[in-house]
Amino acid sequence: MKNSPQKHRIIQLLLLLITLVLFTIAPATRTDSVKVGATHITSGWDLTLPSLAETYKDYFMIGNVMSAHQTLDANLTAMYKHHYNLVTAENDMKPQYLSPAKGFYYFIMADMLINWAAANNIKVHGHTLVWHSQSATWLTTGVDGKPLTRAEARANLQEYITNVAGHFRGKVISWDVVNEAFSDGSGIPNHWKDALRKDSPWYLAYENGADKSKGESGADYIYDAFVFTRLTDPEATLFYNDYNETDAWKREAMAMMAEELNAKWRTDERNTQPDRLLIEVLGMQAHYWTDSLDVHAVEAAIARFIKSGVKVAVTELDIPYGSWTNQHSEPLTKEEALNQARLYAQLFMVYKKYAAHIDRVTFWGKADSQSWRAKGSPLLFDGNFAPKPAYYAVIDPEGFLRANR
Ligand code: G3I
Helix, strand or coil: CCCCHHHHHHHHHHHHHHHHHHHHHCCCCCCEEEEECCEEEEECCCCCCCCHHHHCCCCCEEEEEECHHHHHCHHHHHHHHHHCCEEEECCCCCHHHHCCCCCCCCCHHHHHHHHHHHHCCCEEEEEEEECCCCCCHHHHECCCCCECCHHHHHHHHHHHHHHHHHHCCCCCCEEEEEECCECCCCCCCCCHHHHECCCCHHHHHHHCCCCHHHCCCCCHHHHHHHHHHHHHCCCCEEEEEECCCCCHHHHHHHHHHHHHHHHHHHCCCCCCCCCCCCCCEEEECCECCCCCCCHHHHHHHHHHHHHCCCEEEEEEEECCCECCCCECCCCCCHHHHHHHHHHHHHHHHHHHHCHHHEEEEEECCCCHHHCCCHHHCCCCECCCCCECHHHHHHHCHHHHHHHCC
16 A cells, blocks of 8 residues: 555545544634743734734735644634635645545545635635646656656646546636746746746656647646636636746746737637636735845736736735845844835735736735744744734835834
8 A cells, every 4th residue: 555545545534533633622712822931822813903804805805825724723713714805725725635646536625625715705716736846746747757748648637627626616716727837047038938947747748749840849738727727617717826926037938928828718719708818817926035025026027917918916925034045033133023014015005006906915824933934934923923013014004114114
């Protein structure tokens, strides 16, 4: 049973069972507790604070991430309902978890999250159908470790999207159809395909058997993924999502790709809605750093995306302190917390300015201690769930900047 799907499923079910038991025996009013030196400090979410979603209800939706097991934490879910009206699964809807082997689909954790969201009137954004990371090997790669052929990978892509987008049809409002297809660095490309991540397992498989004389290449998985998703769930809004989206080269590549694939779809015989785009939203992950965040570059990216005809969404916002090469250790000093907050305020002023084109703003984490980049204290609430200056900056950006120049 070594590494078999059955073993994977048993582990998943055991984990779910343990989580259920732990949360059932915990008191309903459970508060989280952290150890500082020899003292335990109990902490909780303050639900008397103004709601983020309510504050921005006339501008755009406000989202955050959840994991299925977190829906069992009554304090956390109460906070979530207070501040957010949309949720993205931080990991539970990635191919690695949904389909670890061909023919096996495990929706149990994702369904738990989705049922919780539905019961609480929280919309769900699907993340993510096609990604080079946290993918499922069977989709693109043979048992010998070599890329499948283009035809095999295309059939797997269609099967996966039909099953997954079909399962969640009517339950998600939108999908990150393709995530992070571009490489990590480039000059402004002549053609967007030049800037793609050529070592993505999807690119490699689609390249394996591509007929160059017909213009085929590894890049074709992107169009196929969007078309398969549109045909499976025509109600869902379709996103392309990427990071470093404020770099001029990637901004251009993303916009050019949307323009070209949307033009191609216009005359595709499978398209029954000629006035509707295929790639409808460009997702700006917005994983920034305090040292390098340039709010003018954010504005330039939003403007470029709008020019390409699509809407924009901020999909994974966080601003850890420091930089990629100089990562900060928590906690932030008072001055550092203020610097970070000023950046959040400036960003939200830009988002408000372009609100007519912005679908939503989603934070990638609820409190610093729960962030994938916890070291840099990147979020609005600290490890004790107390609001940081960044929270107040988001609630009232203009007022915050006036008071904290
Ligand atoms: O599920 C396993 C568990 O069984 C194991 O015991 C444990 C040991 O490390 O790992 C668990 O998996 C972890 C997984 O999160 C679930 O917690 C992985 O190691 C860890 O690498 C993974 O990190 C996620 C990361 O994507 C993976 O690339 C982060 O939580 C998640 O926040 C992050 O999210 C991505 C977006 O999807 C796309 N954009 C970038 C963003 C940040 O990388």
